[in-house]
């Protein structure tokens with residue numbers, strides 16, 4: 001059984017379908033890349049899986065409908081890294097990352113403030129893995145964009161959830177940190193997590209993901225292996241680009257090269 005199973009998922013908002021008839025299975029140990037142009041529905045789909053948007057169809061985790069899993073249990077099972085990187089208050093980096101352990105703590109009447117040895121271990125190892133340990137005493141609202149992105153990823157990793165949903169975790173990062181974060185996500189998967197990552201960098205998607213789902217206008221254009229999804233035809237269809245697709249050390253790299261005429265919805269159907 002797949003750990004996460006989406007069947008015919010649709011999100012209808014603002015009078016139109018933002019995601020339509022989308023099915024996907026993600027197993028334990030898989031890193032799945034969600035790609036597609038701006039407005040394709042990637043964040044909408046991730047938010048629906050995270051139960052932050054109403055949807056039709058079925059989303060199951062370990063065979064159970066996600067919307068019926070009690071909120072606290074769901075918060076332990078599913079870590080969500082949103083695209084929105086605003087930090088509104090001067091919370092310390094360590095305290096922000098520690099919020100990832102909130103689902104493991106009791107309510108205020110059971111000593112909510114106390115963190116266990118496991119909590120402290122999870123927080124420290126997430127901060128070290130994302131290279132933010134040295135920032136732990138800093139106020140989060142004074143960080144650079146890339147530092148903030150890594151702190152937010154640390155918070156998601158601190159949950160130690162079997163399902164990790166990461167919406168554009170490398171968008172603000174320099175090339176070295178991009179590679180490090182992708183390695184980290186792959187390590188999470190190798191250690192047994194199911195990871196879905198939204199990416200715009202097609203080479204990172206190709207190098208690190210086990211499978212890809214290419215969305216356009218809320219629909220699946222292609223799904224499956226990197227080779228199958230990242231074809232010249234699919235890139236032209238979804239993004240309206242011509243791309244240089246090459247190979248280095250046995251892996252593909254993709255350089256967006258030219259703007260091609262966009263294929264209209266009517267032509268695609």
Ligand SMILES: Nc1ncnc2c1ncn2[C@@H]1O[C@H](COP(=O)(O)OP(=O)(O)OP(=O)(O)O)[C@@H](O)[C@H]1O
Nearest residue numbers: 013014018036037038039040041042043044045083
């Ligand atoms: N709450 C909403 N109500 C109406 N329309 C929405 C809502 N949220 C998103 N949309 C629209 O749905 C479409 C898909 O948005 P979404 O954020 O999922 O795209 P995306 O693929 O993540 O894009 P990007 O790469 O730009 O982040 C967009 O056209 C967006 O304007």
